[in-house]
Amino acid sequence: NAGVTQTPKFQVLKTGQSMTLQCAQDMNHEYMSWYRQDPGMGLRLIHYSVGAGITDQGEVPNGYNVSRSTTEDFPLRLLSAAPSQTSVYFCASSYSLRTGNTEAFFGQGTRLTVV
Amino acid sequence: AQRVTQPEKLLSVFKGAPVELKCNYSYSGSPELFWYVQYSRQRLQLLLRHISRESIKGFTADLNKGETSFHLKKPFAQEEDSAMYYCALSGSGGTSYGKLTFGQGTILTVHP
Numbered sequence: 001n002a003g004v005t006q007t008p009k010f011q012v013l014k015t016g017q018s019m020t021l022q023c024a025q026d027m028n029h030e031y032m033s034w035y036r037q038d039p040g041m042g043l044r045l046i047h048y049s050v051g052a053g054i055t056d057q058g059e060v061p062n063g064y065n066v067s068r069s070t071t072e073d074f075p076l077r078l079l080s081a082a083p084s085q086t087s088v089y090f091c092a093s094s095y096s097l098r099t100g101n102t103e104a105f106f107g108q109g110t111r112l113t114v115v
Numbered sequence: 116a117q118r119v120t121q122p123e124k125l126l127s128v129f130k131g132a133p134v135e136l137k138c139n140y141s142y143s144g145s146p147e148l149f150w151y152v153q154y155s156r157q158r159l160q161l162l163l164r165h166i167s168r169e170s171i172k173g174f175t176a177d178l179n180k181g182e183t184s185f186h187l188k189k190p191f192a193q194e195e196d197s198a199m200y201y202c203a204l205s206g207s208g209g210t211s212y213g214k215l216t217f218g219q220g221t222i223l224t225v226h227p
Contacts, residue, residue, distance in 0.1 A: 031213030040124065042201060042217040043159075050213050058214065090159065094213060102147065102205070104215060106159040 002026050006091050006107030013081040013114045021076040021110050023091030029105075031095045032074035036060065036087040037109070043090060049074055081114045088112070117142045119204050121218035128192050129226050136187040136221050138176075138202030147207045148178055148185040149215070153199040162187075162200070172196070192225045199223075 007022045025032065033048035035058075045058030049068040063085060065077040074093075078085060088111050094104040118141045128134050140146060150162040163171045165178040165185060176187045185202060202218040 033213055033215070035215075035217075040219055042119075042121075042219040043203075043215075045214055045216070048213045059216075092215075103161045103164070104149075104151075108158045 004091055004093050004105050004107040006089075006110055008110060009108065011110060011112050013078070013112065015081060015083060015114060017081050019078050019081065021078075021089055021091070021112075023074045023076065023107060024072050025074075025091075025093040025105070026072065027093060027096065027105065028071065029093035029095055030071075030097055032068065032091065032093045033058070033104075034064070034066065034074070034076045035090045035092065036085075037090060038087050046076065046089075078112075083114045086112060086114045117146070117204055117206075117216045119202050119216050119218035121200075121202055121221050123221050124219065125222050125224070127224045127226065130194055131191050134189050134192045134196070134223065134225075136200050136202075136223065138185045138187065138218055140183050140185065140202070140204050142183075142204060142206070145207045146204045148176075149203045149205075150174070150176055150185075150187050151201045151203055151217075153201070155198070159201070192223075194225045194227055197223055197225045 004025045034046040035043040037043050044060050047066040049055045055066050088109050090109050091107040092104045120139045148165040152162045153159045174189045201220045203215045205215050
C-alpha cells in the first residue's frame with residue numbers, strides 16, 4: 001500500500017530555476033494539499049484541492065502553482081525559485097467519501113534548497 | 116482566522132515521568148482537533164483526534180472548549196515517545212477537511 005508518494009526526496013535549485021514536485025496518492029482521497037515546513041513555524045498550507053479540477057490558495061501561495069487534473073495527482077510547481085523557498089515540502093491527502101475518514105496522510109517530504 | 120499555538124518548542128522529561136504537551140487554538144466555529152507525530156526518519160502521521168476520544172500509545176487529549184485547549188498527556192513517558200509533535204486544527208464539515216492549520220511543533224525528548 002503506497003499511500004502518498006512524493007518525488008524527489010531531495011533537490012537543489014539555482015535561483016530563478018523552475019521545477020515541479022510530484023505527489024500521487026492511491027487511497028481514493030478527495031482532498032490533497034501541499035505544506036511547507038520551516039523551523040519554528042510548523043507546517044503552513046501552500047495550496048489545496050478538494051477534487052479534480054478544483055484548487056485554492058492556502059496561507060503561503062506566492063511563487064507556487066498547482067493543478068489537479070486527476071484525483072490521484074497533485075503536482076506543485078515552483079515558477080522561479082528563490083532562496084526563501086528553501087524548505088521541506090509535504091504533500092498530504094485526506095477524506096474518503098466512502099468511509100468519511102478525515103485523517104490526513106502525508107508523503108515522506110521533499111527537502112528543497114535554493115542557492 | 117484560525118490559529119494553533121504550541122508554547123513549548125522543546126520539552127525534555129525522564130523516562131517514566133508524566134508529560135504534557137500544550138496546545139491552544141482559536142477558531143470561530145466547531146473545529147476538529149488533531150495531534151500528529153513525526154518520529155525520526157519517518158513521515159508525519161496521525162496520533163489521535165478529539166472526536167475519537169481514544170488513547171493511542173498511552174497518549175490522551177481532551178478538547179476543552181472553554182479554555183480552547185487540546186493538551187496531549189501521557190502519565191509515563193517512554194524513550195520511544197521522543198519525536199516532534201504537532202497540534203493541528205481543521206473546520207468540521209465540507210471542504211474544511213482539506214485545510215489543516217498546524218502549531219509550531221514541540222520536540223519531545225525522553226531521557227533514559
